Amino acid sequence: MCQLWNLTNICLYITGLIYRLDLLLAISEKVHRRVDTNGERELGSVFTKVDIYPRLDDSRAVYTCEAQHPALKAPLRASLIMSVLYPPGEPEIHGQPETQLQSGDTLTLACLSRGGNPPARLDWFRNDIPVRSRYRQGTHEATATHSVILADRDDGAVFRCDASNTVTQQPLSTAITIHVRVTVQPDTSRRSTKEKEEDG
Structure with a gap:
């Protein structure tokens, strides 16, 4: 008034x-x-x-x-x-690899959510377990970046990003599944047995 x-x-x-x-x-x-x-x-x-x-x-x-x-x-x-409260946009995951990943590679994924007042809170998960990320807030968007050095156990791992703020009742989620080429270790047991037989 x-x-x-x-x-x-x-x-x-x-x-x-x-x-x-x-x-x-x-x-x-x-x-x-x-x-x-x-x-x-x-x-x-x-x-x-x-x-x-x-x-x-x-x-x-x-x-x-x-x-x-x-x-x-x-x-x-x-x-x-005037401040109008509204939910953030659906999270987007950027940085998905175009080539085959191998054990030892560094994977960097960026989660982006546009809009939202207040700005989105972004949380990263690996197989439903929270992981660390670097958060950055811009004028009209928020970004959270997660980096990991891959191992054989990461083959089939699910990385999920949740976006939420005080308006959302449930987080908005986006997830990807990554595939890592498993390193095949050479079978040294047969070789060792054969060498012993030749020596004997």
């Missing part, structure tokens, strides 16, 4: 552009009149209410109530920044 004392001609700014209330939004306006303490003059107060139904693109929008009056050299203004 915008309350103005002894002023008329109210208009509203949205993100720097002037909009008259009667052209843009539904309003209810009440004018209260009272007499000052000395009883010499009548004072008027104007109350203007604006009902706003926020959308995603209203987040961080600047709303300004402006009062104009012939006795003022410049309009009087009061502003606020």
